[in-house]
Amino acid sequence: MxxxxxxxxxxxxxxxxxxxxxxxxxxxxxxxxxxxxxxxxxxxxxxxxxxxxHLRYEPRAITYVVTIGLVAALALTLAAAYSITGT
Missing domain, CATH: 1.10.287 (Helix Hairpins)
Structure with a gap:
């Protein structure tokens, strides 16, 4: 690089x-x-x-694994926020 x-x-x-x-x-x-x-x-x-x-230069499979982890973390964060607010 x-x-x-x-x-x-x-x-x-x-x-x-x-x-x-x-x-x-x-x-x-x-x-x-x-x-x-x-x-x-x-x-x-x-x-x-x-x-x-360096995800730009990695195989797409690694990028997908990182993306799935990010989506899972966001989903858990939203679920936790929803349960705290109680709405």
Missing amino acids: NTRLYTVIYGVLFVFATLQVAVEFAGLDYWTAFGVIMALSAVKALLVAAYFQ
């Missing part, structure tokens, strides 16, 4: 993190700010997983 690509990705991650802080202070309503921050977080997570964890 070349250093230039990693530097560009690091710069994108830095800019997205800065945008997340800017959105927090922008005075948007809660759900709009939440949606923007979650979208930026998803892109950041994909970049980190793809390049810094």
Whole structure:
């Protein structure tokens, strides 16, 4: 891997993190700010997983295993949140 690509990705991650802080202070309503921050977080997570964890260059089977684990973790988190709120 070349250093230039990693530097560009690091710069994108830095800019997205800065945008997340800017959105927090922008005075948007809660759900709009939440949606923007979650979208930026998803892109950041994909970049980190793809390049810094090298999933982009692994066989697809490994990517599927990681994706299944992520979906399972999200499902358990949503189930726990649902049981705590009691609705």
